[in-house]
Amino acid sequence: MKALRGVGAIVVFLFLALSVRASTYFVTISGLGGEPDYEQRFTAEANDLEHILKTSGGDVHVITLTGANATREKIEDTLASVAREAKPGDDLVLTLIGHGSFDGVEYKFNLPGPDVSASELAAWCDRIPAKRQLIVNTTSASGGSVAALARAGRALISATKSGTEKNATVFARYWVEALRDPTSDVNKNDAISAIEAFNYARAKTAAFYDSQKRLATEHAVFEDTGKNEAVRAASTETGEGLFLSNFTLIRLGSEQKAFADPAKRELLAKKEELEQKIDMLKYQKAAMAPDDYQQQLTEALVELAKVQEAIDK
Numbered sequence: 001m002k003a004l005r006g007v008g009a010i011v012v013f014l015f016l017a018l019s020v021r022a023s024t025y026f027v028t029i030s031g032l033g034g035e036p037d038y039e040q041r042f043t044a045e046a047n048d049l050e051h052i053l054k055t056s057g058g059d060v061h062v063i064t065l066t067g068a069n070a071t072r073e074k075i076e077d078t079l080a081s082v083a084r085e086a087k088p089g090d091d092l093v094l095t096l097i098g099h100g101s102f103d104g105v106e107y108k109f110n111l112p113g114p115d116v117s118a119s120e121l122a123a124w125c126d127r128i129p130a131k132r133q134l135i136v137n138t139t140s141a142s143g144g145s146v147a148a149l150a151r152a153g154r155a156l157i158s159a160t161k162s163g164t165e166k167n168a169t170v171f172a173r174y175w176v177e178a179l180r181d182p183t184s185d186v187n188k189n190d191a192i193s194a195i196e197a198f199n200y201a202r203a204k205t206a207a208f209y210d211s212q213k214r215l216a217t218e219h220a221v222f223e224d225t226g227k228n229e230a231v232r233a234a235s236t237e238t239g240e241g242l243f244l245s246n247f248t249l250i251r252l253g254s255e256q257k258a259f260a261d262p263a264k265r266e267l268l269a270k271k272e273e274l275e276q277k278i279d280m281l282k283y284q285k286a287a288m289a290p291d292d293y294q295q296q297l298t299e300a301l302v303e304l305a306k307v308q309e310a311i312d313k
Contacts, residue, residue, distance in 0.1 A: 031098025059076030102144030102163025118148035119283035
């Protein structure tokens with residue numbers, strides 16, 4: 001029953017957040033590499049992500065900080081600017097690429113000059129009015145940042161399960177790849193959600209270590225309930241993964257084309273709302289009467305089919 005009440009709270013929050021998102025603010029930061037190879041890799045991954053996001057369609061604001069621009073002061077200024085511009089109905093996605101450190105108490109993102117702590121990043125993001133936020137921390141020791149960053153309405157993805165996994169990670173490579181590879185769209189709705197990108201990158205990371213015959217030194221996790229309990233997989237019983245499944249990162253094919261057409265944006269928003277409703281019903285299933293669940297699911301699926309037909313015309 002406790003788990004079901006937790007799911008219920010998450011569902012209530014997501015229903016309140018179903019209004020059409022006006023904009024998505026993507027802030028990507030490539031931190032200090034320390035060595036030329038890492039510097040080039042981190043910068044390339046940030047630039048690749050920037051290109052993917054800028055060409056994805058929709059109302060997006062893409063800000064990328066790399067090299068000498070990726071300083072603590074510049075990050076604070078950038079997030080303060082987003083805080084002034086963003087509205088409650090907007091989304092925020094903050095992606096950290098590079099090295100991190102954890103001393104057993106505090107996580108820090110390594111930067112040119114002074115590093116920035118997870119608690120500082122949390123405070124700066126707290127000032128941004130966007131009700132839905134996603135922080136993707138692909139750095140080493142990133143698991144050590146979860147406790148400081150977690151809160152209701154903010155999902156976290158971490159390349160490592162704890163702050164003690166301190167080796168350089170490869171998760172960022174596959175996170176970027178997930179957003180350009182259509183196969184990551186598992187449910188074939190022409191949109192890549194945060195949970196689909198996470199599952200893709202996690203599987204590819206594990207396959208990398210297997211192919212290299214190396215012991216895996218990173219194990220990706222996520223936290224999207226605000227309970228500060230990072231997990232590796234979604235669960236309909238506890239609600240883990242529901243927030244991420246309703247967080248669209250990239251639109252593909254017909255979805256991208258429809259969003260570019262002002263006449264179809266309202267239909268597309270309705271489609272996303274219905275898909276979110278269907279996801280929520282699946283998470284609520286255990287707490288619902290079977291007949292009630294089936295009736296609501298059928299009604300939502302029929303309405304979704306009608307909306308899709310209108311979009312395709």
